[in-house]
Amino acid sequence: MTAGLLAFALFAYWALAPMRLSATPLDFSVKPGSTARAAAAQIRTQGADLSPRLFYWLARLSGQGTQLKAGSYEIEQGTSPWQLLQKMARGDQSLLAVTVPEGWTFAQFLQAxxxxxxxxxxxxxxxDAQIMQRIGAPPNMPPEGWFFPDTYLYARNSLELTVLKRAYHAMQRQLTSAWDAREPGLPLQTPYQALILASVVEKETGSPSDRSKIAGVFINRLRNGMPLQSDPTVIYALGTRYTGALTRKNLQTDSPFNTYVHAGLPPTPIALPGDAALQAVLHPAATRALYFVARGDGSSAFSDTLAEHNAAVDRYILKRTP
Known part of the structure; x- marks a missing residue:
């Protein structure tokens, strides 16, 4: 009886005593399907002084042997086997993050x-086609624009395709919700057209306060059958040939993405638009403006007529004073 009490006391002392760690904090991973004993063996290999046999009995006696969750964890100096067991039973994993800003392209997302x-x-x-197929997108869907810009948390050793799938479904949810609540009478026939125009608005917007008015200009142009004449669409068409400044020759580039040459929307989005750009396109500002030009401070000057626009170009782009 005395020996049993002593053994229990020693076991309890071990369970509550801090483990020795090779580093603090210590990052470690546990493979899916691991038993408590196998999990402890993996943790020990990665730098914690943890007995697989004792950890197995701790998990079994506490009734949590089948509750341990695989994944990536982080523990600090002073963590006991009991605290580790609770952490793994909760699935309290250490998470990493990748941030996708509004206006990035799909290629930039992949690079990140x-x-x-x-x-x-x-x-x-x-x-691109294989990626879209693997995440469950419809056949022949171009990837540009279909991934929602956000910060995505993931556990260590997560799959890249899993993050892509989450971003893809997030954009589908955002687009569907925004489209269902759209303003009536817009010259947009499908949610995809809204996504395309939102990507253009995203790239054109320097100041958030101008976003809905920029969308209003493009909506007016579509209604009037005017070309969008958006510089970012030309830059997208040029790809790696873009040198940082658009030339007259660039604006004449024969590409379906060149909205100076071709009327209507480009064939696909040109970037990953955020929710604010989607909302601006589907609830544009009520304006008569047909033109806008960058002032040079991030904001835009809007004009109803070509004469007013030319005067704004003289002032803000050519720096000519009247």
Missing amino acids: LNMAPGLDHDAAGMS
Whole structure:
């Protein structure tokens, strides 16, 4: 009896005593399907002085042996086996993050994922079409615009395709919600057209306060059958040939994305628009303006007539004074 009490006391002391760690904080991962004993063996290999046999009995006696969740964790110096067990039973994992700003292209999103730490880069080497197929998108859907810009948290060793799928479904939810609440009478026939125009508005907006009025200008142009004449669409068409400044020759580039040459919307989005751009397109400002030009401070000057616009170009772009 005395020996049993002593053994229990020693076991309890071990369960509540801080573990020795090779680093603090200590990051470690547990593979899916691991038993408590196997999980402890993996944690021990990664730098914690943890007995697999004792940890197995701790998990079993506490009734939490089948509740341990695989994934990535972080523990500090002073953590006991009991605290570790509770952490793993809760699934209190350490998470990493990748941030996708509004206005990025799909290619920039992929580059960020490729550089993100702790991700399993299972999309590496795949074509855009293969990626879209793997995340469940309809056949032949171009990827541009279909991923919602946001900060995505993920556990270490998560799949790159999983993050892409989350961003894809997030955009579908945002677009559907925005489209269902749209203002009536817009010259947009489908949610995809709204997504395309939102991407243009996203790239054109320097000051958030101008966003809905910029959308209003483009809506007016579509209603009047005027070309959008958006510089970002030309920049997108040029791709790596863009040198940082648009020339007259650039504006004459024969590309379906060149909205100086071709009327209507570009064939696909030119970037990943955020919710504010979607809302601006589907609830544009009531304006008669048909033109706008950058003032140079992030804001835009809006004009109802070509004569007013030319005067604004002289003032803000050519720096000519009347």
